[in-house]
Amino acid sequence: MKTLRIPLVVVPALAVFLCLLSCPLASMKAAATKPEPSPAVIHDPMPETSQPDRPAAPHSETWSHDVAPVLYKNCATCHHPGGAGPFSLLTYADARRWAPQILTVTQSRFMPPWLPDPGYGDFADVRRLSDQDQALLKRWVTGGMAQGDLKAAPPPPHYDSTWQMGKPDLVLKVAQPFTLAPGGTDLFRNLILPYQLPETHYIRAMEIRPGAPQVVHHANVVIDRTASLRRTHPDDWQSGVPGMELFVDAGNRFDPDSHFLFWKPDTPALIEPEGMPWRLDPGNDLILNIHLKPSGKAETLDAEVGLYFTPNPPAKQPMLLALERDDQLDIPAGDSSFVIDDSLTLPVDVDVLGCYPHAHYLGHDMQGWAILPNGEKKWLVWIRNWDIDRQSVYRYKEPIFLPKGTVLHMLYTYDNSSANPHNPHTPPIRVRAGNRSEDEMGHLWLQVLPVNAPANGPDPRLLLEEAWMRRRLEKTPADQIDMYNLASAMAGQNKFAEAAQVYEQELKLDPKNARTLTALGAALEGTGQVDQAREHYASAIALASPADSAGCDARFDLARLGVRRAEYAEAEKEFRDLLAVCREDAESRSGLGAALLGAGRTDEARSEFQRALELNPADFTALYNLGAVDADSGQGEPAAKLLEAALRSWPASPDAHEKLAVAYGQLGRPNDALAQLRAAVALAPDDARIHSSLSQVLDALGQSEEAFAEQKRALQLDAQDADGWNNLGALLARGGQTDAARSAFEHALQIQPDHAQAKANLARLSASR
């Protein structure tokens, strides 16, 4: 049977640091000096009764010609009626009304919000005002704010309250609105939006409508694969869970978070790059981790998230990884320049797609860079004046290629003095790492896409995960999550014995951890210690509550073991028990199908596979097995469609390539069959059966020499294959090497004395002499 589930690897329980940025209060003014009883008009550049249509001085800027384009491009995405900005900037009257503030906030670069220093990372969608535009606005405000010819003004951008990308395929809503109090400090809330469809979907875009955009500074969306936050707050999750940072239980499957699902007011629609959708499975929750600023009046947030589907699973698999040094965070009261640093050596080539620097209120200077193996330094980001309220994800204009061996660095400086206006403590106190807003953090998240990975090598994300976890354990050797993730990364690379050692080490710290017991069982199964594996699965089932995800995973692995051991009756029972207790999912259905197929109950198996595909149209096991059944019964056309779909789900499956070659052969497409077999060989170079199949197709295409070489290679890998010796004999006979051919047929008969074809070939050879 085919793999039912990727080996039990783990997902780092990503510390989701979610606090975001916003279109902060846009144009406001701070009087520059202590106010004196002086004439009130002194610094108003725009007396209200001044003539709005005063003629522009020769060569001076006007709103119509010069200023409106700048405001529309840089400000209007937030500053429009109903937008996240506190007022609109679409008209000349708007610009006049807020001219003093426009001048102040653009000259100080408070607006538009953009933290990275120019020259340290080439980012897309840079919001930093150009020096030219900054100077233009200053000249316009101080020069009298001429209106110019309104007919020559560009049309204002259009915004409406509908979904920007059209009607979503699915809208998720909070269970109940959340009411933000009028006053008080900023609030961090985690609003839970359950995904209630019974099938898996891939998400190509998402649009967030928080309900009251003017109070939402920023939001991060976290995928809670196991609904862990909802389960730990069974009575009050509907109104959201307080907290700035959160950890979610990522389950037992290597499914690393791979996308920055970060929302800020001017970018409500998050459109993923081509080929990089993200996935939602039945039972998942989306968590809207949201940073709220009270506005002075009670605000009701009735948040909703619009999702746009794609039928295509991801063709590219990025990954998020983080440099961090929370273990060093112990900042003395009053220390204005406390420094932490971290580094990580990349085990594979990657493209860096984006970054997300993160600290809380004491962060000040944040640097990230990479040193390449040739010594070259590439800047990733430098923020010299951190502000948690204006944090954001930054995506690079072009991916930054970093070869294997590159060392990533971060260097963060914190200001815990009373001179830091953001300091939440008065007077300052000692501050350590933690999840509360008054604690600190120091993280530099990177979105990387592995590149140049060999086709037959392990998933490069596993190598990244292993390197990352080893580095983390250097810093915090007793961290259980890191141990678990390290072991899982090793298990994912089939390094089962090493994985088992680390799991056992973790179990010494937490002997009753059902998830780790399950994972250890899987690792032991991988080493061939089947009985011990069974014992660990059983222990995990006994320790976990019935419907707990760890218990369900143990049940699944136990059932899968039955399929692998061809103990189909037991496997069927285990899968049926699993489906009775746990949430129905595609993998369990296709697992049951595999057990039935193994028992020869093909029609029942088909029914289970079809159900699995209703739940997840991309379920590999169902697609593969249905395709294989069709191919084995000579139905090349449906087989090809199913197997092509299976390969979209798991392009690295040599079995699917091989079966697809069979289907193509049935459809009279030998060259396509050849391509599939070559792909299969590349993925499984030590699989004798595939070499043998490749030899036959090459022979059919008249490429005898290569066909012979492939058959020889197959027999080197499996010298006891009677069919292979017979096939080699046939190739030799057709090439006129009769003695060698006879020897090969005889060899086949030594292995399998009743091999009918070898007997017939030998007889034919004797007759032809």
Next chain:
Amino acid sequence: MPRLKTVLRVLFAALPVVLALFAVASKSQAPADFGTDLHGHPIRELAGAGIRVVVLIFAASDCPISNRYVPEIARLTNEFSRQAVRFWWVYPNSGDTAPIVEKHNRDFSIDGESLLDSKQSLVALAHTTVTPESAVFVVAGGALHEVYHGRIDDRYLDIGKERPQAQHHDLETAISAAIAGKPVPQPGGPPVGCSIVFLQK
């Protein structure tokens, strides 16, 4: 009339303190009226019977910082309302018409007294420049004497420099001092907010 004599003695005893207070206050030139209420009626008097201190809160319905101070002003109003202190919400921008302010007050649950300073006479009287900004007047001799104008507290240090919560409540301190007849501390920093849209002179 022994009782009356006692009262007079108390008043006389208090006089030196009041005089000391006036030493740091400036007598303000009162305009003919103080703007209009939300029904268009002129406001002739800011203090009224028994009022010892008048506090003006300059606000703008479209200014986000001004709006964020609504709960704080409500707290102060509640705290001082029984101490002969009268609060006024003053809207100095011409764009803040009566219907707009009425709606704004409803939206933000502002139930205090509001006036439209359409001639910006109170802006001149109080020397204010931004919203939100406050002014405190002591009532003496039938006149208003400004003893404080400036920020409400130090939550905002500048645009983009905001404390999680205020450390110094300048306005609250000023009102307390004014009520107590003590020298009134002046603001520790500039007011931060939205420029008042000044009328052309």
